[in-house]
Amino acid sequence: MNRTIATLLGVLLATLPIAGAAAADLKVGYVNTQRLFRDAPAAVKAAKKIEQEFSKRDQDLQRLAKQVQGLQESLEKGGLTMSESERRAKEKDLAELSREFQRKQREFREDLNLRQNEENAAIIEKANKAIKQLADSEKYDLIVQDVVWVSPRLDITDKVIKALSEGRDAAK
Template identity: 85%
Template sequence: MKKTIARLLVALMASLPVSYASAVEQLKVGYVNTQRLFRDAPAAVRAAKKIEQEFSKRDQDLQRLAKQVQGLQETLEKNGVTMAEPDRRAKEKDLGELSREFQRKQREFREDLNLRQNEENAAIIEKANKAIKQLAENEKYDLIVQDVVWVSPRLDITDKVIKALSDPKDGK
């Protein structure tokens, strides 16, 4: 009995590499480059332009305010020594207030911009995940991965996903 079990185990162990190799050969794997997806997908390009338009006026206002701060600072550096003490203090106070206002508005701008970018990215991710799932089902992929250290170019299906996202029936 022990010899039969031992022979069975040896036969089983010997067949494992063959069955493992055939299982790996049958496994269909794909890779999606998310950075390229966010850079090249039409939805991502549209979202970036949309955000740029939404925030361009605030960005210009911030740039004007930065120039005011810089101009006031340069005036104080050039003429501060020759100014009357009350005038210099008033200018320094104005500079401090203007500088704080600029920093506050800049912080709010960054927070709002990040929030808006995250909203658009979430929508793109949702569309991309649907496209990836559909592609996996249609082309019978067993596994699709993102963000790997290294991948063979033959496994990269990013172009297919971008094409699927570009499809007009996708609902832009």
């Protein structure tokens, strides 16, 4: 048993210098995707485009929410002084308006998420092309994203953002 452990330890120690030499030749880069989506010109442009596209619907939703709130406050304030039929009619109106608001809000969120996902997919596609070109031109062996921690010297996000903003190859 001790002989087996000693043999394995010897083999491991003998291969460490070889593994170290191979790792020394490895060129690694890191891309911060969060920053890419926040700072890349295409991402900023897409966010503004989506905001413009959905601003009218958002304003309509806010108006509808105020109507629901106003009707609810009206019921709370004057509900005791209203006749039974008037109060029931207002409660029915409030329930219908509230359902309409919830439906429109749900549709708005779904449509907004769909558009954001479409734009994000286009940004990812462009970024992946820029990263691939950067990897080829600067001879990277490995480029990773979404890690727990990375040394700032491995971060190539600025190069990718620059390549995306210039709309050309990521090569320097």
